[in-house]
Each structure stands twice: as structure tokens, then as C-alpha cells.
Amino acid sequence: MSNSLYSMLDVHSPANGVQQIQLHRPEALNALTTAMLGELALALDEAEANESVKVVVLTGSARVFAAGADVKEMAERDMVGILKDPRQQSWQSISRFPKPLIAAINGYCLGGGCELAMHADILIAGTDAKFGQPEINLGIMPGAGGTQRLVRAVGKSLAMQMVLTGQPINALQAKEAGLISEITQPELTLTRAMEVASQIAKKSPLALRLAKESILKGMETDLSTGLRFERHAFTVLAGTKDREEGIAAFLEKRPAKFTGQ
């Protein structure tokens, strides 16, 4: 079922706790306009508030995940315009999304599209996927994490090469470099992402949230701070009903029923 609140997204009601958000601007290769990013931020805010949503799968079309920002729109902004860029707020909303976010990627995943995909916690891509930051070809550079998240995912040398030449890499290279976790046959990318999402959706939402936060925290801080954060989060979970249930179910050899309490 699609939610008609959105004009550039197809948002499907959660099945088994998994909500699917599909970028849908076929006429423009899913180029991320400000309005589209705004819709996405809104959709994620709603998914955050909706307790029946445990996990979100973000996807594009068979040919393209998202081919970048909307260049025409960008051309109209001068320095002051970019300083007041409303996109920034949307990006922050997206990056603050606390539930697991999985990107299912087929075809082109370039520029802002690649940056968006890197906001996901798990990236699963079809054999035909292409990842790149071609901003340099326009005399600009990545502006939504492309120089930061990419280097953390693939290492300095490949990140530099991608950002400085603008040349994309294919799915195999992306897998080898650690940008994505799995390669699938293109027709099965979404199926596989949904499969992983449904596995995750069965876990305790509190544990998922803190585990996600802990991993992300660790990526932006030093090891001892990260370890301290992890220990605090681990301790917090000790106060939840889900932990009792999880451990009891394990000892009784039955599936756990988590309630998010």
C-alpha cells in the first residue's frame, strides 16, 4: 500500500515491522531535489514515530538508486544561498534516524545518491550497481558526507581516487572495499534487503537502537570513548524487559517475543 502524502516517494506500510521507502522520480533518475530530500526526512521522521516500524529499507528503481543532486537546482544557489541551504536540515534528519536503515541499491548510485546510500546502516547492492562521487567533474565536491563517510568505508586511497577523478566503482569493487555488505543478482536486491530487514525486525528495538548508536559513535570518536559508550549502552539494556525475555527465551530454547519495553 502506498502513502499518497509523498509525491516523490513510494512509502509502503510496514510488513513484519519493515517499512519500504522507494525513491520515485523516474523522469530525473531519482535526482535528489531539495523537495525530495525533505520528503525523505519527513518519511523517516514518521517511521521513527511509528512503533510498528522496526526497520526501514530504502531503495530506488531497477536502473538507478539515485543519480545525484538536482544540478539545475544547485546552479541557482550562490554562496549565501548554500549557506542557508535547507537541504542541510534534511540530511541531519536522515542521519539522526535511530532505527536500522538498509539501502537496497541497483544501478547508478552517484553523488548525493551515493552520500544518501552511505547514510544507511547496511548497504546491499545488485551486481550492476555503480558507486561514485562525480562532483569534481562539475567543479565542485561532495557536500553531504561524500568525503567523510566514503573514506571511512573504503579507506583513503580509493576514496581519494573516487572523489578526485569522479570515476565510479562497480559493485564488486564496492564489496571488496567494504562500502557494501552483500552483492546480489540485480532482480533480487530488494528481496534480499527485505529478508535481512525482517531478520532484524524480530530483535529487540531497544537493543537495535543502542547497538546502532554504539557503532556509529565508535566511528566518530577514539577507541576508549567508544568503548565507554558501548559499556554504558550495554548497561542501559540491562534494565529492559526485552533483555529478560531474550535471555529467558534462549535458556528455554524458544523464540523470544520482544515488546520494546
Next chain:
Amino acid sequence: MSFQHILYSVDSGVALLSLNRPKSLNSFNEAMHLEVREAFKQIKSDKQVRVLVLTGEGRGFCAGQDLSDRNVDPTADAPDLGISIEKFYNPLIKAIQALPMPVICAVNGVAAGAGANLPLACDLIIAARSAKFIQAFCKIGLIPDSGGTWFLPRLVGMAKAKEMALLGEPVSADAALEMGLVNRVVDDELLRQEALTLAQHLATQPTKGLAYIKRALNQTFDHGLEEQLLLERDLQRLAGQTQDYREGVAAFMAKRTPEFKGE
């Protein structure tokens, strides 16, 4: 777009692409590359097409790169041969392998250089009895391109691959059949018909299923058993979703001939 250097037609699900520069033994120049590329675009977008037959006009199949089209002046700066490979030959080899339908190569005569390797990228090769496969690259100081160094050892084993690539001697159609380089050899005058008959049969088969078979086999050399088993699982999943699978099973149960639509 009307073609000058190739012939292209579609009949009953069978696309026939014939290289048509017979005076130059159908060697590739840039214009022919561009036309072949355009034809592939048409094949991919034409839902009617379920098989491709690749062949050549005149007495040769393809003599590879047209050397008169390249900078071969020995006194000039060294040319960068990688450019035309990157731009034309490699994408063509990949396009043949990625085409979601069987590709039959009917080798009607001399196949030399890249022209000897083009058939190897296809799924089935039928050769005219007079056809010859010549890895001519070594005679002019080059290496077998267009996938030659990848396909040859996989098809005929390393010993034969090295012999062909290092000596560049013509291999007859019968010898090619013997060593597993081609699937069938037929008399010259029967070649076109034999290829088309085979193509017409394949055009009635479950095209999607055949495309999945092709995809699985094309990836096998890059995979260990573990990965290949996973790939088989995934492709079987997709094959199970096709209309043709339903039709195949239904026809089997009802003991009638299946009518596959390729979907």
C-alpha cells in the same frame, strides 16, 4: 539508424547481425563498432528478439581490427591501443556476455585477431568447414585481446591456448571442433541455414531461463563452489518466478508441448 557496415534484421524472434565489410574481411573500424553498438541497443530494447545470430558477409567472418584505421606509422609516437579496447572491444565482449538471450556465432570464414575471439564470447559457435581461427596478434607484436587470454585457456586448456597465442598458426574448423573451441562444423553452404535453424529452435524456448543458465555459466570461473551454489539458488528463485516455468510444468503434467513466451 540505417546501417552501412553491418546487416541487421529480425525474423520470428531471431535477430541476425552480419558484419558487412567483406572487402576488408569484415575487419572493425570505428564506424562498424558504432553500428554494432547501436544494433545491440536495438536488440536489448526489442522484446520480440529471443536469440541473436552473429555472422559475417563474404568469405571471411572477421579479421579483427582494421589496421588501416589505426595509427601504425612506425616513425610516429607509439599509439595507445588501450583506448580502442576500452572504448569498443571490451564493451562489446561484455555486451555479448550480458545479453539476456543465447548468442550464436556462425563463423563463416577466416576469424583472425579480435575476430577470432569475438566468437568465444558467444554462447554457441557453429563454424563453416573452411573457417580458420587465427590468434594473429603475436605476429605483429601484440597480445590476444577481446577476452582471448581469458576464454582460450578455459575452452581448450592452457597448453593449446599458449600454442595458439604464441605461434598464431591457423586452426582449422575441424581442429577447433576437436579441441572444444567450437560446437559444430558444417559445410560452408549449409552454415547460415544451420545457424538459423538452431536459432529458431532457441527462439521458442524459455528465454529467461536460458538467460539465467547463461549468466550462471558465465560467472562460474570467477566463483568458488560456495558462491556458485548461492548464485544457483538465486537464479533458480528468479527462474521459478517466470511464466515459462509455469507453462513448462503445466505442459509436462498435461503431456503436451509447452508454448514458451520467453517471459
